[in-house]
Amino acid sequence: MSYPEVLGELGSRALMLGNVAVARACLEHGVGFASGYPGTPSSEVIEALAYAASRLGYPYVEWSVNEKVAFEAAYGSAMAGVPSIVTMKHVGLNVASDPLFSSAYTGVEASFLIVSADDPGMWSSQNEQDNRWYGVHAYIPVFEPAGAQEARESTLEALKFSENMKHPVILRSTTRVSHTRAPVTLGALARPRLSGVFTKDVSRWNIVPMHARKLKEELLSRWERMEEMLSENPINTVEGPEDSKILVVGVGLGYRYARESLFKLKALNSVRLLKIVTSIPPPRKLLLRESEGRSAIVVVEEGDPVFETLLKSILYEEDVRVKVYGKASRHLKKSGELKADAVTKALASILGLNYSPETPINPPITPPPRPPVLCPGCPYRSVFYALRRAVKMSKMEAIYSGDIGCYSLGLNPPFNVQDTLIEMGGGIGLANGLAHVVKDKVIVATIGDSTFFHAGLPEIVNSIYNGAPMIVLVLDNGTTAMTGHQPHPGSGRDALGREARKLVIEDVVKGLGVSRVSVANSFNAREVEAKIREAIRDVVYEGETHVVVARGACILDAVRRASSLKVKRPIYIVDSDKCRACGICYKAFNCPAIMPGEDGRVSINASLCVGCGVCEQVCPFNAIRVLEPGDPEWGRILGMEL
Amino acid sequence: MRGSLNIIVGGVGGQGILSLARVLGEAAVLDGLEALVAETHGLSQRGGSVIVHVRIGENIEAPLIPMGEADIMISMEAMETLRNIGYMRRKGVIVSDTLIIPPSIPGVKPLKLEDIVEAVKSAGLEAHFLSASEEAKKLGDSRVANIILLGYAYRVSHIKDFISPRSLMKSVETLPGRDLNLKALTLYATLD
Numbered sequence: 001m002s003y004p005e006v007l008g009e010l011g012s013r014a015l016m017l018g019n020v021a022v023a024r025a026c027l028e029h030g031v032g033f034a035s036g037y038p039g040t041p042s043s044e045v046i047e048a049l050a051y052a053a054s055r056l057g058y059p060y061v062e063w064s065v066n067e068k069v070a071f072e073a074a075y076g077s078a079m080a081g082v083p084s085i086v087t088m089k090h091v092g093l094n095v096a097s098d099p100l101f102s103s104a105y106t107g108v109e110a111s112f113l114i115v116s117a118d119d120p121g122m123w124s125s126q127n128e129q130d131n132r133w134y135g136v137h138a139y140i141p142v143f144e145p146a147g148a149q150e151a152r153e154s155t156l157e158a159l160k161f162s163e164n165m166k167h168p169v170i171l172r173s174t175t176r177v178s179h180t181r182a183p184v185t186l187g188a189l190a191r192p193r194l195s196g197v198f199t200k201d202v203s204r205w206n207i208v209p210m211h212a213r214k215l216k217e218e219l220l221s222r223w224e225r226m227e228e229m230l231s232e233n234p235i236n237t238v239e240g241p242e243d244s245k246i247l248v249v250g251v252g253l254g255y256r257y258a259r260e261s262l263f264k265l266k267a268l269n270s271v272r273l274l275k276i277v278t279s280i281p282p283p284r285k286l287l288l289r290e291s292e293g294r295s296a297i298v299v300v301e302e303g304d305p306v307f308e309t310l311l312k313s314i315l316y317e318e319d320v321r322v323k324v325y326g327k328a329s330r331h332l333k334k335s336g337e338l339k340a341d342a343v344t345k346a347l348a349s350i351l352g353l354n355y356s357p358e359t360p361i362n363p364p365i366t367p368p369p370r371p372p373v374l375c376p377g378c379p380y381r382s383v384f385y386a387l388r389r390a391v392k393m394s395k396m397e398a399i400y401s402g403d404i405g406c407y408s409l410g411l412n413p414p415f416n417v418q419d420t421l422i423e424m425g426g427g428i429g430l431a432n433g434l435a436h437v438v439k440d441k442v443i444v445a446t447i448g449d450s451t452f453f454h455a456g457l458p459e460i461v462n463s464i465y466n467g468a469p470m471i472v473l474v475l476d477n478g479t480t481a482m483t484g485h486q487p488h489p490g491s492g493r494d495a496l497g498r499e500a501r502k503l504v505i506e507d508v509v510k511g512l513g514v515s516r517v518s519v520a521n522s523f524n525a526r527e528v529e530a531k532i533r534e535a536i537r538d539v540v541y542e543g544e545t546h547v548v549v550a551r552g553a554c555i556l557d558a559v560r561r562a563s564s565l566k567v568k569r570p571i572y573i574v575d576s577d578k579c580r581a582c583g584i585c586y587k588a589f590n591c592p593a594i595m596p597g598e599d600g601r602v603s604i605n606a607s608l609c610v611g612c613g614v615c616e617q618v619c620p621f622n623a624i625r626v627l628e629p630g631d632p633e634w635g636r637i638l639g640m641e642l
Numbered sequence: 643m644r645g646s647l648n649i650i651v652g653g654v655g656g657q658g659i660l661s662l663a664r665v666l667g668e669a670a671v672l673d674g675l676e677a678l679v680a681e682t683h684g685l686s687q688r689g690g691s692v693i694v695h696v697r698i699g700e701n702i703e704a705p706l707i708p709m710g711e712a713d714i715m716i717s718m719e720a721m722e723t724l725r726n727i728g729y730m731r732r733k734g735v736i737v738s739d740t741l742i743i744p745p746s747i748p749g750v751k752p753l754k755l756e757d758i759v760e761a762v763k764s765a766g767l768e769a770h771f772l773s774a775s776e777e778a779k780k781l782g783d784s785r786v787a788n789i790i791l792l793g794y795a796y797r798v799s800h801i802k803d804f805i806s807p808r809s810l811m812k813s814v815e816t817l818p819g820r821d822l823n824l825k826a827l828t829l830y831a832t833l834d
Contacts, residue, residue, distance in 0.1 A: 015664070015671045015679070040684035124684030147678075147705075180705040181664065181679040183671045253705075260703035341708040358710025360728035363761045367721035367753055370745040372655065372690030406688065414748050482684065592689065592746035607784060 001484065003048040007055060010188045018151040018177040021184045022087075022115060023048035025155030026059070029111065030190035031085055033077035034061045035070040037454065038483035039089030040124040041178040042117035046087055047484070050495040059192050063486050063495045066424075066454040067092035071099050071114070078112035078168075079205065080196025083159065087115040090131050091423065095455070097134065103168045104139045105207055105215040107222070110193070111159040112168040114140070117178045120302050121337035124482075126404070126423060128335070130303035135170050135280035136310070139223050141230060142170045142280035144252030148182035154277050156187075157235050165226055170280075174302045176337065177253050223281070230278045231285040237275045238290060244272040245295045246351060251276045251307045254300035254338060261344035265353050282310045291320055298350050299326035302338050325350050373409060376593040377559075377612035379477055379522035379552030379638075380407045384415040385589050385618060386525045387444070387473065390532035396540065397441045399434055403427035405448035406482045406554075407475050414590050417446065425455020428472055432459060435468035442539050443470040450480035450488040452505060457512060463545045464513045471535045472547040474505055475522070477554040478640050485557060509547045516544050522552025523638050525617050553640045559610050561637050569611035570630035576601050578623035589618045612638065646699030647804050648707040652726045653718030654743050655687040662716065662788040663694035665813045666801075670698040672809035680705035689746065691722055698804055714799045716791050719743050720758045720771070727762060736762060736769040737795040739787060770798055778826070786826040789814060793830030807833045 006024050008014040016024070022045050026034065036046040050061045060077075064070035067088040074086035088096065093116050103112065116134070119125040135142035143158040145151040155171055162169040203211050248271055250258035255275040262268045274290055276283070279301075291297060299308040305327035312324050327334045331346040341357050348355035374381050384407075391398045402408060402418030403426060411418035420430055431445040447456050452474050463470055480486040487493045492502035506517050516538045518531040528550050535546035553561070562569055574594075581600030585591060593608035594615060604615075604624070611634065616624045636642040651663040660681055667679035680695040695707045709728050715736045717723040723738040730736065744752040755771075762769045772794060778787040796802055796810060810827065817823045827833065 013671060015667050015677060017681075123682070176680055176705045179681045179683050181667050181677070181681070183677060256703040256705070260701070263701055263703070338704075339708070340704045340706055343704075344708075357708070358731065360709040361730055361732065361765045361767075363724055363727055363765060365724070365753060365757055365761050367725050367758075368745055368747070368750045370654065370689075370691045370721070370725075371747070372688040373746040375656075375688060409688065412747070482688075484683075587748045590746065590748060595744070 001047050001051070003051040006048040006052050008186045010186060013183045013185050015181045016148055016184050017044055017179060017181050018145065018148045018173055019044035019117070019179070020048045021148040021151040022155045022171065022173070023052065024184065024186060025152045025159070026085055027052055027189050028187045029156055029159040030083055030192040031111065031159065032059045032082040032192035032194045033074055033084040034059055034087070035064045035073045036087035037064055037067045037070050037092055038480050038486040039092050040483055041119060041175045042087050042089045042115065043483045043486065044178070045115055046495060047486070054496045058194055060194065061495050063488065065489055067095040068099065071096035075099055075103050075108070075112065077196060078108035078110050080198040081109040082193050082196040083111035083163065085113040085115060089125065090116055090118040090129055091125060091127065093131050093134060095424070100134065100140070101138045102207055105212060105219055106204055107166045108168060109166060111163040113155065113159055113162055114168055114170045115173065116170055117173045117175070118303060119175050121175065123175055126421070128303065130306055131170065131172055132280055132303065132306040136306070139219055140168050140170050141226055141278065142172050143277055144172050144279050145177055145277065146250070146253050146255045146275065147177060148180065149184050150277065151177060152184050154235065165222065167222060167226065172252070174253055174337070227281040227284060230281060231283040233278055233283065235277045236283055236286055238272065240268065240272040241270065242272065243293070244270060247272045247274060247290055247294045247297045248347065249274045249276060249297060249299045249307070249311070251279050251299065251301035253302050257338050257340055257343040258300040258347070260340060261347045264344055265348055265351065265355060267351060267353060271351065276307065279307050282307060282314060284314055287311060287314055288318055288320065291315060291322055294322050296323045296325060296350065298347065299324065300332065300338070300343055301326070304334065371412065373592060374406065375555055376591055376608045377555035377610035378406070379550070379555065380410065380475055381589065381591065382525045382614040383473070383475060383522050383528050383550045384410050384417050386528035387417055387532055388415065390529045390536065391442070394533055394536045396536055398444045399438060399441050401427045401431040401434060401443060401445040403447045403451050405451055407446055407448055410446070414588055424451055425459060428456055428459035428463065428470070431470045432462050432466070432468045435463070435470045442536055444473060445470055446473045446475065449474060449476040449478065449490050449505060453489045453503070457508070460509065460512050460514060460547070467543070469539045469543045469545050471532065471539055472545065473532070474547060474549045476505055476549055476551045479554050479557055481554045481556070485554065505549050514545060514547050516546035517549070518546070519549045519551060521639050522550045523612055523614055525614055551640055553638055555610055555612060558637050562634060565633065567633045567637060568631045569634050570613060570626050571606070571628040572604055572609060572611065572613065572616060572624055573627040574602050574604055575623050575625060578621050580621050582620065585615045585619055585624065589615060591615055644700060646697060646702050647714065647800060648712045649696040650707060650712045650715040650726050650729045651694040651696055652715065652722045653692055654722060655689050655692045657718045658785060658788040659692050659694055659718060661817060662792055663696050665792065665817065666696050666698070666805070668816070669805045669809040669813035672812055673804070673806055675699055675804060676702055678702055678705050691725060693726060714795060714801065716795045718774070718788060718791060720755055721753055724753070724758050724761055727765060730767060732766055734767055735799045736767055737791055737798065738769065738771050739774040739791060740771050741773070741775045770794065781822060781826055783819065783822055785819065786822050789823045789826040790830045793827045796831040807831070
């Protein structure tokens, strides 16, 4: 990916994603170390920094193997005095939560910013957890930008605050901040500190109980100091008349929705509006001053009513009686992302103003749903097709313990090969339990290559050690496809696109103590089916875990590579005389490039077909054939040999 | 031009919807306007419905356009046009490709174009359907369909009251395949 805007000139105004604005601020502050694990909506921060690093020669940027390692790496760097950031999606912070808590105890020696991108509305996530609770829970301040320009400013302020307090800070973004482009005015780039000095201090860096008890007391007093300092930070602002009876508090992006709603209700000049960036710990003095003389306070925030709860607690402690409206009062919903019309409606009802929203046009007919699907030519399609066949031909029933990646789409018909999908690495993990208690079915755990390195290794070890026989199907397409093709330890390149040590999955698996390991070409459905059948025999008759590595390039990568290497892809057509309208190619194999006609006989849509050639293998009547052969290199690209 | 403009850009993942929306946003910034472009990333980019909210002008704060408040829709697929129609103001302008991409679900039947056109027009909107994908192929690359639609929308809607032709061209120039995109833009926006 290309992010020229992250290196825009001082003083220029550039349209950029919130995530890219965070990256820009890191370059302006002089961050020397950045690590992360890809996850929507967080990934562009590291991508933009990697883009900058490949041109400037700094900062150090890496895609780490998972969020925990990414966190620890940045934490270690900040211990040694190098300004550091770590980025991840909200659920990634669960993976990194162990060191997160410790980092507050020890503090750091330079800026340490934890960028957490939350996903209210669950656009691409399994939950909508609000990571501001982590701030409360772990004693780590949280900054919340309201948009791309504020993402730059909040990041700079958070990095500065972290540096001054020698304490980690969380920057909490949400989908609509991370993935909305807005104009950002740029500041000057700074030369980062790239090398650090680790000062040995066992009583600080070694948190055995004896040291941790003392560090906890220090943490609590540091927390009080931070609360005091953030109470008057000018990054939180107020507007509107001082004598307004009502105070609206917009937290992070909530401020934008509140402000637009007040404008729409023509109440911008009659209502006091407080914009909160430093939500944890809440700016106590500012809140008390602004609550004085009000009859009601309305809190607008994305996610859980975190700020609302903390505000109520402060008002209670100080014996201030004022009605607080928000999500707890059910004026706004606790689920989903904020929506402008819902915020306007809530504010109108609390302020006693008239608001009649537009009635949306309701057409007489509705289009069918269009869920995301595996791309035409996706290697997972042939693997899932082969998997279904292998299980059926073995006269077995299977439980498909799935995982997170493009292959999650296997949950849909006709494949139905993702019976569970819980969290990264959860597929093999759950299989470790299922294999012991469900004896009449074969357990098939599916995992992608990036997820395998992220969280699959300990789970495979557990399956061998504790004797939980299962098939582990590793889908290796050489990349972290779903989040935008980031590299991983099996890709052979690093975050900056340079050549890197390549870990071979089957070698890793053998090293973990798995004795039954096979490798198949994903684009060869028969080969995949044969290996899976062999694996089923190992599991069922011998009680042995068998790992099948199905290897085939992400088709989006393969097509790009073929274009750049000027490799010709083959063109396939259907012989309509031979087609018997059986439907296997579009129903069971489900390729979106194959279209049935009125009589059920099919044709190939040339603009969608990429030439993977698997339909030729699955057609029982040899009705699909090559019209124009491709270059031999195409097969090597698909097989990830080129 | 004072005021603001809300534009829904929709279609199917992989059609170049994000690029089209970004071109609009960047052109607005070149003209010194405020702009917000709220994108869809991640899972839905794999052949699912994709919608981008573009807002330009004054007093725009929130990234999402409320239902019933979009002034313009630029849509790259006809069923998606109908799916997103709830965002439109009753006096809005729709510019849509006639293209129909059937969802890849076994047994699902796509709607017919004439039914979609009728449903859209019965809502009383100003709707322009053109076969942009076909026109794009004639120009030499099906990928310029997005810029053909953008150009057409520029000509028939209020976008031209906010964004200057110069900024729009400058913004389109940043796309890969610069010459063909510029050709498509000037042809369909009739900029010469």
